[in-house]
Each structure stands twice: as structure tokens, then as C-alpha cells.
Amino acid sequence: MQAIKPIIWDGEILQLLDQRMLPEEEIYIQCRSVSDVVGSIKDMVVRGAPAIGVAAAFAMVLAARQITCADAGEEAAPVSSDGLLEHLEEAAAYLKESRPTAVNLSWGVDRMLGLTRRLRDASPDKILKEMNIEAENIFREDIDCNKKIGDWGAQLIRNGSTVLTHCNAGALATAGYGTALGVVRSAFFGGKKIAVFANETRPFLQGARLTAWELQKEGIPVTLIVDGAAGYFISSGAVDCIVVGADRIAENGDTANKIGTYMLAVLARENSIPFYVAAPSSTIDISVSSGEDIVVEERSADEVTAVRGTSLAPAGIEVKNPSFDITPSRLITALITEHGITFFPTREKIRQLVREMKGPKDILPK
């Protein structure tokens, strides 16, 4: 069951579903080089922390192909393993710069680099072959991981619930299936009656264009609202819980996610409904102590002042366009990873989660 395929890999070309064109058109961008992938990440052809991580892993294979394979579009001179590794280190640095907040990008690149360093003594052909296997593993593991997140999270969703979500933490944000929407999928296809409110998620409208499209496509009831209307529906009792994804989770549980997430967490607390973060454990970055240390990407003013070429604001207006905000862990009811459910995440619980990678010892609600 993978109706929606944001990332297709055939061993030579990485095809990325152009998410800027959805829902009107389903077009794939063909990436043959690292710079093709970097461009696609920067321009949000591919977006969503896990999907960026997977795309970056394949980009590392493309980087290797570029200097080892004559068919890769460049004149490939015979290269040594050392030369290949040097080239890959450069490609890794280039990839990591493409978007600063989502940690899965670094995670995917570093996992590929780690493999190549271990294979330093192997032939370039062997390294390339193993890289291809590793990237495909990362792809498959992401889907498996999402399904586990979905199945854990579904236990938190009561039959008859209305779930509010923000941005797109769906199949389109991952290799497939989704994190926050994975929870929705598992609950829905597990037989529960579920409805979703999707925040449109300005400025890039991932909710309107992607989440609405994805859920509509699979027959999951979805209602689109503007971001400012979330409070209206939450306070009127129409929302039972909020589930969002994450771009980076600090060691203390503070979570960076799409701009607008923090206000939902505050509204959830004010109105006594649970606020859940669903994300693979690769989103946890224990090198970051708290949310204050997370770099928040600022994107172009154009995203705010125009939509698809249609101007929305006076010329020359000053704009601030932070792409993410930080939700403090004290506002998070539970963190849902592939390892289980961590209620009221704290530094200690997240350290344990990362250390054991077996899941927290919290008891699930009956």
C-alpha cells in the first residue's frame, strides 16, 4: 500500500514528485546529480524532514556515480577510493547546507558517509554498490518506521475522534506513509472513525495543497481551514487532539516544526486537549540541548507576498518569514516514535530513548 510515491529510485536517477505543483499536477523532477537534489531541497520540490533525509541519502549515491560511472553524464576518469571518499565528503557538506533546520538531512548524509568511511579499503565499485544498498535500506526503513509510528500513535486516537494537523507530515513528507498522517492512517485503516482538520499552513500551503490532497486521495475525511481558525475549532470542542510532525527534537524534548505549530500547542494546553508529536527517532538531535539552540531557517519574503505569481501585499513591504518555530517540551503530551510513546518528554526520557532505542517504559493508556 504505497499509493503516494514522493521519491522513486531506479539505481541511476532519483525522481522527486514536484510538491510545488501539487495538487494540480503530478510531475516528477529527474535528479542525476547532487546539485539537482540540492536545488530540489532548497526549492521545496521535496520537503518534510524524513523525505529530505531519504533524498539526501540517494543524493550521496548520485555523487558517487558522478565520478565513478561513465553513464552518469560526466566524463568519469578512473578514480581511487580515496578520491571517491574525498568527493563524497564535499558532496555531504554541500547537501547539509541546503536546509538548516531539519536534522534528518544531516542524519541521512552522515549515515551514508559512515558507511563509506568503513569501506575505505574497498574498491570504488564496491563502495558504490554498498552505498546503493544503504540508501535503499534508508528508504525502506523510513516507511517501516512510519508504520510503527502510526501503529503506536493510533492507540492514542479514540474511535470517533477529530484530529487536527498542521503542515504535511504525511506520505509526501517521508518515503511514504507519513508520521503525523501515519498515525491518522493507522487509526483509520485500523477501522476507527476518524476525521481530520488540516490547517492550510501558510506560507507554503502544505496543508491545503498536500495534506488535503493526500487524505482526499485515500478517502480519509478531511476539512481544510485557515491557520487562524484552529483556535475557533479547538475552543468550540470540535477537535479531540492535535498531531504534528517534527523537523528537529532537542535533547530536552523541545521540538522544531513548521511555523504555526507552537500556537497549536498553546491552544491545546489552554483547551485541555492532547498535543502529540510524531517523528522517527532520527529527528532527535541530542547534540542540541534545548530549543534555544536550534537554528530556525528564514526563507524568502516571496513565499509570503505572492502565491504562484499572484501578489498578495504591497510592493517593497518588509517581511519576516521564519520557516519553523519551537514548541517547548512542557506543552507536548507525548512524543510518538517508532520505538513507542514517550509521555511528557523530558531530557531524561529522551536520553533513555536514544540510549536504549527500545522505547520508553511508559505504560500506554487503556
Place this chain on the structure above:
Amino acid sequence: MQAIKPIIWDGEILQLLDQRMLPEEEIYIQCRSVSDVVGSIKDMVVRGAPAIGVAAAFAMVLAARQITCADAGEEAAPVSSDGLLEHLEEAAAYLKESRPTAVNLSWGVDRMLGLTRRLRDASPDKILKEMNIEAENIFREDIDCNKKIGDWGAQLIRNGSTVLTHCNAGALATAGYGTALGVVRSAFFGGKKIAVFANETRPFLQGARLTAWELQKEGIPVTLIVDGAAGYFISSGAVDCIVVGADRIAENGDTANKIGTYMLAVLARENSIPFYVAAPSSTIDISVSSGEDIVVEERSADEVTAVRGTSLAPAGIEVKNPSFDITPSRLITALITEHGITFFPTREKIRQLVREMKGPKDILPK
């Protein structure tokens, strides 16, 4: 100093600045009849509670002209005063239906009706003449009232402050000057260093198109952000206070205002900054006990799924588009009217405000 003129009246034709076309084009719609004005209110050519109230008052004059003046575009048969009054009662009912939430609309219409009822024994010509004077008074009083609101409110704005506002409670939302932006104007032109964050205010983008334009035009520093980014800037300490307008204030102080206002009040409380509502006392509706009794207008899905003809969402998607939300009075730091500042509004304080119409006895902060 009335650089921005949303409403122009020459005694025969009501010209409304078409706010759907701003900021690109400054075009006036010529209204010669009640139905012209009703159409303009419904389609948001004119919007903002006070501006709608003023436009509706002039619409009543147009209604009278339609059956008393041969030059008003209809074949005006001689009409009796009773016939005129009957016609005006019908026009009033028609006008009041055009938008349900803003109370100023009913207020403006009822004030005109009250005048005509008192003049029942006068000639149709006399009634028309007095109606014209009354509507012009309503127009002038609105601007005077806004300036008083501005001057009271400015006392709450410290030098060097950054004020966040939502929607457009500016000159464009009133006869001129504005309520929330009246406070900003009074503070700014009173010599204080002020900067404004303007929420773009989806779906109709009054912040991006109107507030940004209005402030830019007068040289008041303004930064445009998406609605979901308000929490980011509030929690990071970049916002000193929030000032918004109101469409209807219940007797207990609960306030209906543009969708997205409630979340700002919750964010203000969470982050310990003041949340101010600036509105003329005509916005208070003591016939409504609390926010629960305020009718919230639902507008068309098209406002959410498309911007100026550009589609933003998949075809056939379910949409909810409430135009307002209710901020409970417990989240309101102060209500600023032309009569003064009512800190922590309660039913008792609002009853007193309405009864005395002299302003509450609260002491201003030093």
C-alpha cells in the same frame, strides 16, 4: 489628516474604495442604491465593523433618495412620509442581513431608523434632509471617536514598542483613522518610536493587503508575517503588546473579531504580554450576554481554496470558513473605547460603560 478615504459621500452617490483590489489598484465603487451597498458589504468592497456601520447609514439615505428624488435613477412617484418610512424599514431589514456578526451595521441602521421615526410627521423632503445630516454626523463622529480611541490607547503604548495587530482595524475599516491602527497612529504621530507586526490574516488577507498598505503609506514601520508566525515572534520577546479591533462585544466583554484573534489572546496570556481590544462603544451589544450568543458568520469556501483566481487546494475539498472567533473577556487586558480604558472588562464594568457613556473609572498606568 485623512490620507486614506474608504468612504466618500457627496449627498447623492456613495463611493466605496474597493478593498478587494488593494493594494494594486485604488478604485471606487459608485453606490446609488441600497442594493449597491448591500452587494458591496457582502462582497467586502467595504469591510470592518465601523466602516460597515457608516456605509449602512449612507445606504439608508440612498434608500430614501430612491423613492423621493427623481434624479436617483428611479421614477420617483410622489411619496407620503408613511410610505417613505415603510420603505426605510424594509431597506433596514435588507441591510442588516448583509453580514451577521458586526453589530455596528445594525447600530448605524437603527440610528437612522430612530431619526426617521421621530420625524414621522415631517415632510418626505425634510426627512431626507435630516437623514443626510445624520449620516454625515455618523461619518464625522466615527472619525472623532477613532481619534479618541487612538489617544486613550496611545497611553498604553510605551516608546520603542512593537505592536502586533491582526486583520485591518485601520482607516480602511472605519470612516478614517482606525481603531487598533488609530492607537498605533496616535502613538506614532505623538512622537513615540513604534513598529508594527501585521498578521497577513487569511483568508481575505486584510493584514497583507490593507494594514501593510495603510501603514506603509504613512511611513509607520510595518513587518508582514503569516498568521502562524505570531507565536514565534511573541514567544521570542519581539512583541510588546497586541492591539486588535472588534466586530461585536458582548455584555460580559467576550469579543468577536476576525478569525485568528482568539489564538493571539491565548498566546499573549501564555507569554505575559498585554492584549488590547480597541473599538467604539457602538461595538458593544448589551443584548448579547456572552460570546456564546454571538452569531459567527461562515463565508464561502472559495476564500480559502483560491486567491484571486489562483487555486490553492484540491478540487472538491471540504472547507470550513468561519469569519470570526470569540475571545473570552478573561483574556483581554483592556478594552479601549472613545470613553477611556476599561482594564480587565467584566459585565459590571461594561454595564457601567454603556450606562454612563462617560468612561470607566479605572486609573491609567503612569
